[in-house]
Amino acid sequence: MxxxxxxxxxxxxxxxxxxxxxxxxxxxxxxxxxxxxxxxxxxxxxxxxxxxxxxxxxxxxxxxxxxxxxxxxxxxxxxxxxxxxxxxxxxxxxxxxxxxxxxxxxxxxxxxxxxxxxxxxxxxxxxxxxxxxxxxxxxxxxxxxxxxxxxxxxxxxxxxxxxxxxxxxxxxxxxxxxxxxxxxxxxxxxxxxxxxxxxxxxxxxxxxxxxxxxxxxxxxxxxxxxxxxxxxxxxxxxxxxxxxxxxxxxxxxxxxxxxxxxxxxxxxxxxxxxxxxxxxxxxxxxxxENVAPYEKMKLSLLNAGHSVLGILGALLGYSTIDEAVNNRNIRAFLNNYMDVEVTSTLGDLEGINLKDYKQTLLERFGNINIKDQIDRICSETSAKFPIFILPTIHSQLKNNGSIQLAAFVTAAWAIYSLGTNENGEALNIKDALKSQLTEKAKEAIHNPIAFLEIDTVFGAIKHNKQFSEAFVNAYKSITNNNIETNLITINNTFKKTY
CATH class of the missing domain: 3.40.50.720 (NAD(P)-binding Rossmann-like Domain)
Structure with missing residues (x-):
């Protein structure tokens, strides 16, 4: 030919x-x-x-x-x-x-x-x-x-x-x-x-x-x-x-x-x-006439879901998103995050069946032919976090809802920012704020709350006692055990398996 x-x-x-x-x-x-x-x-x-x-x-x-x-x-x-x-x-x-x-x-x-x-x-x-x-x-x-x-x-x-x-x-x-x-x-x-x-x-x-x-x-x-x-x-x-x-x-x-x-x-x-x-x-x-409900749904579920899979998957040594979502503990965690912490923030979505939409997301994430690189998904997380995840945190705090899962992802990102996964392998961090992330991640080893001091990313969230305590507890739990053990414990707490 x-x-x-x-x-x-x-x-x-x-x-x-x-x-x-x-x-x-x-x-x-x-x-x-x-x-x-x-x-x-x-x-x-x-x-x-x-x-x-x-x-x-x-x-x-x-x-x-x-x-x-x-x-x-x-x-x-x-x-x-x-x-x-x-x-x-x-x-x-x-x-x-x-x-x-x-x-x-x-x-x-x-x-x-x-x-x-x-x-x-x-x-x-x-x-x-x-x-x-x-x-x-x-x-x-x-x-x-x-x-x-x-x-x-x-x-x-x-x-x-x-x-x-x-x-x-x-x-x-x-x-x-x-x-x-x-x-x-x-x-x-x-x-x-x-x-x-x-x-x-x-x-x-x-x-x-x-x-x-x-x-x-x-x-x-x-x-x-x-x-x-x-x-x-x-x-x-x-x-x-x-x-x-x-x-x-x-x-x-x-x-x-x-x-x-x-x-x-x-x-x-x-x-x-x-x-x-x-x-x-x-x-x-x-x-x-108004795209806001649709974009909020997509940013809070698909884009945030990508970030969740990317951060957790990177720490466990995976290289592609399909590998991460096909880990049953990560998959169950993502399902819990979407169901427990995100869905209640979305309001009414005319013409959208949220249960079906979330199921479609899992199928898309799991497409083994796409091989979406975790490196790509985790790149510029400092710009993505305030858009994909922080609004859900603020909404849940305002309504006295659960923020445990989002706090866990935030703590995992702090540990990811140290630049090494749980297998001791180097992570390829691509971020405009890489030097600041690394500096604060190192400070967080001794004082976890230091990671939340990156104001351009987190704003004033460090001053919220409910979130900061959940973040510190998650950080200590990850460092004392490992990601997978924590995922099993969290999923059992929410009594959901997928």
Whole structure:
């Protein structure tokens, strides 16, 4: 079987092997700029948009992908060489792979190489929507102050160098300033990150920056830019060398960075687009008046569940999420956490059967074909914890509910942050706050409460006697015994086995 490099020139040959875009990419206008062209965007928004573009009447919604960081050099170079094309590999529950080439990314820009070009593209009249996957930490939010973090050196750089920004806030500010100065219409800025009220967060953080950087722009943004909230969901593990080689061996396609994902996908969006939007509802997106209940459910169950599995699994020496959830004691603990501490905080969810949803989560976590790396799930936990787990703790404390399980996970994270699992093997901690986490984790050996003193993560929770006592007790119990013994004891306490 002859191999073909994935690019426009070879599409017709590749079409004999797997599905390819059945639309003329050269005739598409760029209506969307997306910042953060990693795996999730390419398995989610770009996938939905690719499906939509198969309607011959849709020509205004091509995507310009922007690689924002120096770290993104590799993905930018690959997508540029492949004409924005990539293979999406859906790993089905039965072990089969569904493969298709996605063509919705019709332009790629590398922000560090040419900041002005990116600003101009965002300010282009044909661009109606700017979407973001910049990770939870990219919003520059300080959990302790509940405000924008102006102490961030990159933010200080952007304030001093507005024409060569390094953060999303610098880019958006300059692009919107150009729109205003040129008498152009506004646009919609839509977050696709796992943050509750992600639209509200985006607006609050951007306006905080603009108030200092370009105060005369604030009112124009208030009147001409919308920030719909959205809930996104599709498990997208890191692409491995074997994924690349398997694609080449089975299909003869040389794709330097395909994307792998699970079959499940969900996107719920508030319909608040000031200059129009794609008809994504025709390809499975759900538009609602208020996305809050759905995103809270997803963040508190799926994302928090991932973190629970990642932290506990890492300490027990597992490397993938399916291994962790298929440990019966971890699985029972997660079930207890979801049933006892999370479910009561969610309220009424129209159209959602929570019992079925939680069961579906366990099936997704347990998909042995996905092999989602625990390293990936545990990365940047300092940014995830305040979003995925802390709201449940606060809600339970307010209602005098159980916080024992969340306290146990927090204590396990403190021990994880020492950098070694229970087998004495080194853990690969990837976190912007790694040095601070390590320092506080070492202090916690002698004074467990020290770990809760990371204010940007925990806020004032250390002052809550009920939680701090539960945390200290869990910490001492883990260090005196081990994770598995504690899990058995906790599960027996709640008298639930799965």
């Amino acid at each position: 002859k191999n073909y490099k994935l690019n426009n020139k070879n599409l017709s040959n590749i079409s004999e092997r797997i599905s390819i875009p059945q639309y003329d990419r050269s005739k598409l206008k760029t209506g969307i700029v997306h910042v953060g062209i990693g795996g999730f965007h390419r398995a989610h928004e770009a996938f939905y948009t690719d499906q939509l573009l198969h309607d011959p009447s849709v020509t205004d919604w091509g995507i310009c992908g922007v690689a924002l960081l120096d770290f993104d050099t590799k993905i930018y170079n690959i997508l540029k060489e492949q004409d924005g094309l990539y293979t999406l590999i859906v790993k089905e529950l039965d072990g089969s792979h569904t493969k298709r080439v996605i063509g919705s990314i019709v332009e790629c820009l590398f922000a560090p190489e040419d900041p002005i070009k990116v600003i101009e593209k965002m300010a282009s009249p044909e661009v109606k929507i700017i979407t973001l996957t910049i990770t939870e930490g990219g919003y520059n939010y300080n959990e302790a102050t509940k405000q924008f973090d102006f102490g961030n050196p990159l933010i200080q750089h952007d304030l001093k160098n507005p024409q060569s920004p390094k953060t999303i806030f610098g880019y958006l500010t300059q692009a919107l300033k150009l729109r205003k100065e040129r008498g152009l219409k506004g646009c919609t800025i839509q977050s696709c990150d796992n943050i509750q009220g992600n639209g509200h967060m985006t607006k609050k953080m951007l306006l905080s920056y603009v108030q200092t950087a370009e105060p005369d722009l604030v009112q124009w943004i208030e009147s001409n830019v919308t920030f719909p909230n959205a809930m996104v969901d599709r498990i997208t593990p890191v692409t491995t060398p074997s994924d690349i080689s398997n694609l080449k061996e089975t299909s003869g396609i040389e794709d330097a960075w395909p994307v792998v994902c699970e079959p499940f996908k969900q996107w719920v969006i508030e319909d608040d687009f000031i200059e129009g939007r794609p008809a994504w509802e025709t390809v499975g997106v759900q538009f609602v």
